Amino acid sequence: MDMESLRAGRRGSVARAITMAENDADGAEEMLRVIYPETGRSDIVGMTGPAGAGKSSLINGLAIELAKSGDRPAVLAVDPTSHITGGAILGDRVRMGASTDSGVYIRSIASRGATGALSDSLRNSIRILEYAGFDPIIIESVGAGQTEVDISNIADVTVVVFNPHTGDSIQTIKAGITEIGDICVINKADLPGSSALYDAVRDYIGESDRSPAVLKTSVKENTGIGELASTIRERLRAAAPSAPQRRARRLEAETKDIVLNHLRRRLDTMFAPGGSAHHIMESVREGGTDPYEAARRICGTLGE
Template identity: 55%
Template sequence: MDIVTEIKKGNRRAIARAISIIENNEKDAKSIIKKIFKNSGNSMKIGITGPAGAGKSTLINRTSLELNKLGYKTAVLAIDPTSHITGGAILGDRVRMTESTDSGTYIRSMASRGATGAISTSLRNSIRILEYAGFNPIIIESVGAGQTEVDIEKVVDMTVVVFNPNTGDSIQTIKAGLTEIGDVYLINKSDLPGSNQLFDSVRDFIGMSEKNPVVMMVSAKSNKGVAEFAKKLVEIMKSRQKTKAKEEASKLDLELRDIVLNNVKNKVTTMLDSSKSYATYLKKVQSRKIDPFEAADKISKGLV
């Protein structure tokens, strides 16, 4: 079976296998990307982020159903914190998203593997696999930890930030980065006490910013406001289509730099491991004959 042909047909087993290759086998991954790269970069990518417990998975499940009703073919990549025991992803999200899977949505959990903000090469290339299979839009759900929420912006075309009154979110506790990246801010679980106050403070604090984001209230559990949210996403996708080529060019610039820097880093690490000069200077630093800055300058000159 030619995996690339099968991906194009939308064969789900081939898609799953290809994403596993992307995550685990660099050589085969490169060969697949080489074949499909020309046909990538056309799908809209929606980042959905926010603190743990904000109800993102239920929201994505319901939103995918609404987007599919509007004629879209949605896929979801849920980035999970790496399971330290297996190195795999924690699959809780899939359990909460079974309804949308039945309607044709493709869902895949990916381990973040400790990548900075989980924006690793495997995420970018998994998106390409899904694009090649004809999915549009592709929703990327990120964990609400560390830098992830802010870094997700480097990969997606628009960002949705989800809060809910239960997680103790208030304007005082919301991380600075989150207040700058959203195109849409959602107050989920809007039937809970405190949601109106949170909505007002988010609208006053973030809604008036230069970016002028949309602020909405939804309750994913009772499906209240989700259809309106999906329509708003479609509206934003259509307006973003005009600047997509320019945005895509700048994302490819970032990606190429990442790959080159990573290649150089690996090369330098290998060189240092076998360098007599490095070993000599290291001993000098360890015996306090020379400081690390001076040693690093001398070693670097020898490498360039």
């Protein structure tokens, strides 16, 4: 890996570095250890919401707006994974094409079945983009299951995107506000029902300790995107004093994940034919022991 090109933010080097991290290729861990001291300084913005809310188009407009003011944004889109190929299904990201002309770097990351559909490589990809000089980094989630909560644990500011035609229930809206949302956006505000949804969201603001901002945007009419960019900056400034505590929590969670990944690889080796756990599993299959005793014995060998 050409570290000088990566540091300069050259797109080819950034793409190769992220691919190395995603595939856990030879040299990936060494590269990540080298860049680590120069990371942790970029602002992270999470964008989440149900499918059809218009997140990709909104992020495209937001990234262009941020780039106009001198920022160098990048976008990581966490996509559902093909069970056959393991690749990101939505990799083309055609709706974000315009922002790449403004110097925005866009990358899709396959979720690969990670807990909460959050890719194991997401943190490493963020770190690579930080090293390459991108700031802020926008993370778009798949908008399903536990992913939104996972994204909010990584992001400095989380934006929850709603749209009047996605059929969001009051319970969904309330959860988005009270659990993760720093900013709630009623997107596609040009559609009928947007004002009613805006009012419904504002009605729940009083029940949230976060006191999220509520905005209306329309990519079609190019309205509200500048206000969204300004509000994100305001929220990032307000969150700055608590940044050291958030960073400490993230580092602890990351270290746990690294340990678990190492254990997972070691277990895969142990359970492979000829591995130390293989004969124990043969005993389980033959009725000589039960899975609980087998697990206890296997765990005992992990400390050896």
